[in-house]
Amino acid sequence: MQTISFPGETPGQLLAAMRAQNPLVQNITNFVAMNIAANVMLAAGASPAMVHTQEEAGEFARIASALTVNIGTLSPDFLMGMKEAAKAAGETGKPWILDPVAHFATGYRRAATAELMELKPAIIRGNASEIIALAGSRSSGHGVDSGDPTEAAEGSATALARQSSAVVAVTGEVDFVTDGHRSARIMGGSDLMPRVTALGCSLTCLVGAFAATRPEKPFEATVAALAMFAVAGGQAAAEASGPGSFSPVFLDRLAALSPEALDAEARITGA
Numbered sequence: 001m002q003t004i005s006f007p008g009e010t011p012g013q014l015l016a017a018m019r020a021q022n023p024l025v026q027n028i029t030n031f032v033a034m035n036i037a038a039n040v041m042l043a044a045g046a047s048p049a050m051v052h053t054q055e056e057a058g059e060f061a062r063i064a065s066a067l068t069v070n071i072g073t074l075s076p077d078f079l080m081g082m083k084e085a086a087k088a089a090g091e092t093g094k095p096w097i098l099d100p101v102a103h104f105a106t107g108y109r110r111a112a113t114a115e116l117m118e119l120k121p122a123i124i125r126g127n128a129s130e131i132i133a134l135a136g137s138r139s140s141g142h143g144v145d146s147g148d149p150t151e152a153a154e155g156s157a158t159a160l161a162r163q164s165s166a167v168v169a170v171t172g173e174v175d176f177v178t179d180g181h182r183s184a185r186i187m188g189g190s191d192l193m194p195r196v197t198a199l200g201c202s203l204t205c206l207v208g209a210f211a212a213t214r215p216e217k218p219f220e221a222t223v224a225a226l227a228m229f230a231v232a233g234g235q236a237a238a239e240a241s242g243p244g245s246f247s248p249v250f251l252d253r254l255a256a257l258s259p260e261a262l263d264a265e266a267r268i269t270g271a
């Protein structure tokens, strides 16, 4: 494996830029994730707004710097708001990020995800089972949790990136990011992370914050956000005694993580 080089900016430099911008990010996420995702973003240095109803979601997307869309607790009103917001983001040149939570589980979710994919997300972030199924293959997902390892999803992620022109991120014990041509793996984190609900959803929101800061570099922005989670997650696990104590320590580690420490501790390789 080769160490990936960042000819432009390192993940630490992107973190510093994100904090300096304190980007306003609109998140249409699920009821489970709303609170922890907003806290994760505030701790990391972004400004979250959870705005989802169809009456205002499109209007709000025009003032936000990025949009994230998560179908975890989907309803007709949420879906209308998602589509309005994604259209507005597209019209105003803002990046939007899709988290296709358990999209394979029901016909309603499958149809909604197909409609959202037509609106061209800049970045898609999911667990391995979600990405395998989104690329059209058979996955072992059970509800919102993955039943597949990341390595089983790498081919699907690359095919999906090429077909959709989106950057695709697969998370799990190892994370994999690809734009269909360049790929990276990010190591770190903790096996406590999938035992705390909505951390994947929160990560999708954080990807939105980095993409807001560098909309022209969705691959680098995604790698930086995942590296931040991996480093802060590993640090938090060293202090935690289980999933309950992990959550507050994780917020503290996100807030305290310096750009220098991110660059020193991130384990990123070209894939």
Ligand SMILES: Nc1ncnc2c1ncn2[C@@H]1O[C@H](COP(=O)(O)OP(=O)(O)O)[C@@H](O)[C@H]1O
Binding pocket: 126, 127, 128, 144, 145, 146, 171, 172, 173, 174, 175, 188, 189, 190, 191, 192, 193, 194, 198, 199, 200, 201, 203, 226, 229, 230, 233
């Ligand atoms: N076994 C693991 N070891 C280390 N980190 C993990 C592990 N499983 C998940 N993570 C991390 O947890 C975060 C959420 O990812 P994941 O659990 O895959 O998403 P989701 O909650 O959508 O299923 C990511 O930062 C990922 O790297």
Ligand SMILES: Cc1ncsc1CCOP(=O)(O)O
Binding pocket: 030, 032, 033, 072, 073, 101, 144, 197, 198, 199, 200, 201, 202
């Ligand atoms: C438990 C649950 N049910 C519907 S959405 C949701 C949260 C899923 O969060 P994540 O995908 O980050 O594990």
Ligand SMILES: [Mg+2]
Binding pocket: 099, 101, 126, 127, 144, 200, 201
């Ligand atoms: Mg998820």
